[in-house]
Amino acid sequence: MEVIILPGAAEVGRFGADRIAAVVSRAPRAVLGLATGSSPQGIYAELARRVAAGTLDLSGVSGFALDEYVGIPADHPQSYAAVLDRDVVRPLGLAPSRVRVPDGRAPDLEAAAVDYDRAIAAVGGVDVQILGIGANGHIGFNEPTSSFASRTRIKTLAPRTRADNARFFASPEEVPTHCLTQGLGTILEARELLLVAQGEAKAEAVAAAVEGPVAAICPASALQLHRRVCVVVDEAAASRLRLADYYRYTHARKPDWQRP
Ligand code: F6R
16 A cells, blocks of 8 residues: 655645546556545646646546435435535546446345446446545445455445545535445456545544554455555544555655656
8 A cells, every 4th residue: 555645635636636647557447446525626626727728638547536415306406426526526527427326216226236336347447546535444435344355345334434525515414325336356356446534523533544453443444455455644644554654765765767
């Protein structure tokens, strides 16, 4: 696992965008796994800036959302379908027909979840999965004690997650109680994982994910099982990492031949 500590959110966004741009320059039809929420916003904004400047073309890329609320109307401004359309698909110039979001309104949610994993497999899998991390250690909406072998499925959002996401809704009661989320097993099949976190509120979860035991109580600790993971955090989110100095030392001395 590569852990990169950068001064602030702006640098985290630029670093993440560099990683995505590098993958797309090698594979213009790359498949991206798209997290929503605040954490990847800097990456998306920086990618959008490059697309607008004409220095990056993402029109061949496909995307798969990590998750979607159950029961939320697709045109609700906080449905992840709407968020991705607004913050990612349009500003990054992605083809809407190549971006999928789990269908949280499907009459048969279990079938929709199975279909979703099939659709990911049908395009050959995800090249880079962008991830945020919940303050309780979730990735996607795999709440604590999710199985490391889990596939896309229905989950109940933890009260902490609903409280954290209430900022996006008119009232805390409006936050949906259930979601469809890629499973930890689904996420681990991506060829590369890029987790971003900013702020003190994420420090404990980041430390547990990176340096704690691999345990279902911290779903993000599943990242330790993947061969190609980059965790990019600002100083505040890094503040509980015991080996922070070692990560800085390693990053500063990374030879050019080792760069992706
Ligand atoms: C979003 C997702 C979640 C968020 C996490 C952090 O699609 O799957 O795991 O990444 O809840 O949310 P933010 O970034 O808003 O702090």
